[in-house]
Amino acid sequence: MSAPGKPSVSRDLLELRRVTKTIGDGVATTLVKDIDLVVRSGEFVAVTGPSGSGKSSLLYLLGLLDVPTSGDVLVEGRPASRLDEVARAHLRLSLLGFVFQFHFLLPEFSALSNIMLPMRALGRLDDAAMRRRALELLASLGLEDHAHKLPGQMSGGQRQRVAIARALANEPLVILADEPTGNLDTHSSEQVLAIFRHLVDETGRAIVMVTHDLDLAARADRQIRIVDGRRVT
Amino acid sequence: MRLVLDIAVTHVLARVRQTLVGMFGVAMGVGFSVMMAALMEGSQRDFVTQLVDSLPHITISDERRHPPRQPAEDVYAAVQFSGLRTPVIRPGIRNPYAIMASVETWLQGAVAPSVATRAVIRYAGRDTAANVTGIDPRREVSVSKLASQIREGTLDSLYKSSNAVILGDKLAAKIGARVGNTIALVSGTGQILTCTVVALLHTGISQTDETQAYTLIKTAQILTGQTALVNAIRIRTTDILAARDVAARIEAQTGYKSVSWQEANEDLLSAFQVRNFIMYTVVGAILLVASFGTYNIISTITHEKTRDIAILKSLGFTERTVRSIFFVEAVIIGLAGTVLGWILGFVLCLMLGSVEFKSPFMDATTLPLYYSPSHYLMAAAVAMTASGIAGYLPARKAAGVHPVEIIRGAS
């Protein structure tokens, strides 16, 4: 991994301050209620909770995909949730990476092209460097032979690893993963978890992973539990 | 931008059939528009050419647009005069040859004098009214196509006998005269002139062919009883569209009424404007219909691609970027369709142009077609605008979707 080495001092990367999210105008539904949370560099956080408790909603708020009804989301200490759409998109592109339960790759693009998408959108590297980095990422996830395959030509585990590679493309500070192993067999799940562990320990990134699997959660550095939209631990 | 283009091209290429349908829709629209424009402008130009060729581009007459100031106005400061009598005899243009010489110094074209009068043709015991125009055949050839419209003789036949006359072919037929016959011209003042028919005139315009007679200037002057009379100067401009400006300049310079062919045919030209308006409306409608196809395709693609849109937005693509992807797709379809339509339009024109219309009364003719890059550009502009709008509307809608809703729905 060509990311910066693990920093000696950990710093706050993402922070939720009394974040509440309600939806609906007539009868309002509260998805997330008064949540405080700090995610530091080099930290692997697992989010657990019953189905429908608001874990995904929390992740969308952390990832600036959704805007809180009240409270604030801070990225590297700076309030970010009230920024406009373009600024939030840029923060997502450069600092955050999403991995979902479903792989969410663009079906017409090869593994390599999918991984290059965020790099091209950010435009920091030239073509050759982007390509080199994408191939490195594929290799580091054991996918060197699949660079030119379309998502439809790969297994679920392979696709999920491509999705992780894509999330890592712009060297984000935080990876936000929503049940990334939900569709995978035990072997693939182990692979994904090993990748996450490696990222956290070796590159100082932070990972927030939503999961139902309490065994997986137990292997994180820290667990938080959501029930009915509130943080209970 | 290259990324946007790449994604757009990938989407479009992944839907060959839909894309082709959309492209053909635009191509049909552009092709038929080009063809129609070529036909319309071709027939219009053909008509104008015939019109303009048969007549001088500008006629300076001995009339004025406003009555001249009366001496009494100056002397008595009178407010108004009414009932002023116009003199019976036409005044003629003063110093016509001086005016001609001065106009010739700057004019791009040619100038010829003429004498217009009316007379009654007396032949075989019958009287028939006719417009008699005295011309200078040597100058006339450079201001009108008259020379090419003479049958059974030439314009120069007017020099053959002392009082020679050329009659419109229908006029000749009406009175029963033939070339070589002697007829009598009787003027309004009672002057009788015995003339020899030396040739016939066929312009194809019945009105003219039934009433027109040409003589030498001198002959017409004798007929009017006014020697040295010239009551019209006819001009042909090299650039026919300059006629209006040239006429205005001459009128300002001489004070004599100078009528350009445009002014003389104002009603006809405004009929063309109506025709063009109809044409543009039809062309616009064709292209609008074609753009519905594009709208449909882009809508379909955006619907199929909502998940991808959510992915791109979750990755950090802005709404603007997502919007431009689908907009560019419409532009690609529009552009490809336009180029195809250009080819189609050109081929249609070639095919139409090769169709011959045969008729026992005429030489075989082909449709008058006018080829102009502006037809192609106009069709392209309308097609591209329509495609752009057809793409923009669904693109804007697609880009506005909330990624969270899609991601929730998909997982």
Ligand SMILES: Nc1ncnc2c1ncn2[C@@H]1O[C@H](COP(=O)(O)OP(=O)(O)OP(=O)(O)O)[C@@H](O)[C@H]1O
């Ligand atoms: N658009 C919506 N309208 C109404 N309720 C919604 C909407 N979106 C989410 N919810 C509700 O909000 C709550 C939180 O949903 P969320 O997806 O965050 O839960 P979750 O913890 O991720 O559940 P799971 O473990 O099943 O994925 C759920 O009760 C869900 O039904």
Ligand SMILES: [Mg+2]
């Ligand atoms: Mg969830």
